[in-house]
Amino acid sequence: MDGVRFFADCQARVAVELISGRWSMVVLYALAEGPVRPGELREQIGGISQKVLTETLRRLERNGLVQRDRYAEAPPRVEYSLTAAGADLLTPIRALGDWAAQYADQLPTGNEP
Numbered sequence: 423m424d425g426v427r428f429f430a431d432c433q434a435r436v437a438v439e440l441i442s443g444r445w446s447m448v449v450l451y452a453l454a455e456g457p458v459r460p461g462e463l464r465e466q467i468g469g470i471s472q473k474v475l476t477e478t479l480r481r482l483e484r485n486g487l488v489q490r491d492r493y494a495e496a497p498p499r500v501e502y503s504l505t506a507a508g509a510d511l512l513t514p515i516r517a518l519g520d521w522a523a524q525y526a527d528q529l530p531t532g533n534e535p
Contacts, residue, residue: 440487441487441511445467445474445475446481448467449467449475449482449488450487450488450504450508450511451512452466452467453502453504454504456503457503458503459499459500459501459502460472460476460479460500460502463475463479486505486508487504487505488502488505489502490502
């Protein structure tokens, strides 16, 4: 990294903090196909509670990676989609997924003593 250090204001550190958390990258990846309603998103992901999904979507929206669109219908409809920054983030997320697929069998599961 050419002598770059991960100080508090380091851009790389800020970027990692944007997607840290158990579900952030999963939610971003699930939004890759276009706008999705929260219920559909939860079904697609599986294993995530409604509370955690809502918290994750709100955090990603605050960070400028996800856009929330509310439609004035009866009943009201909400859809989430990626912003341009969120869509661009799919490239490193996919690269990390490829890396994980290649090395997953060699990584500790966290269950070792």
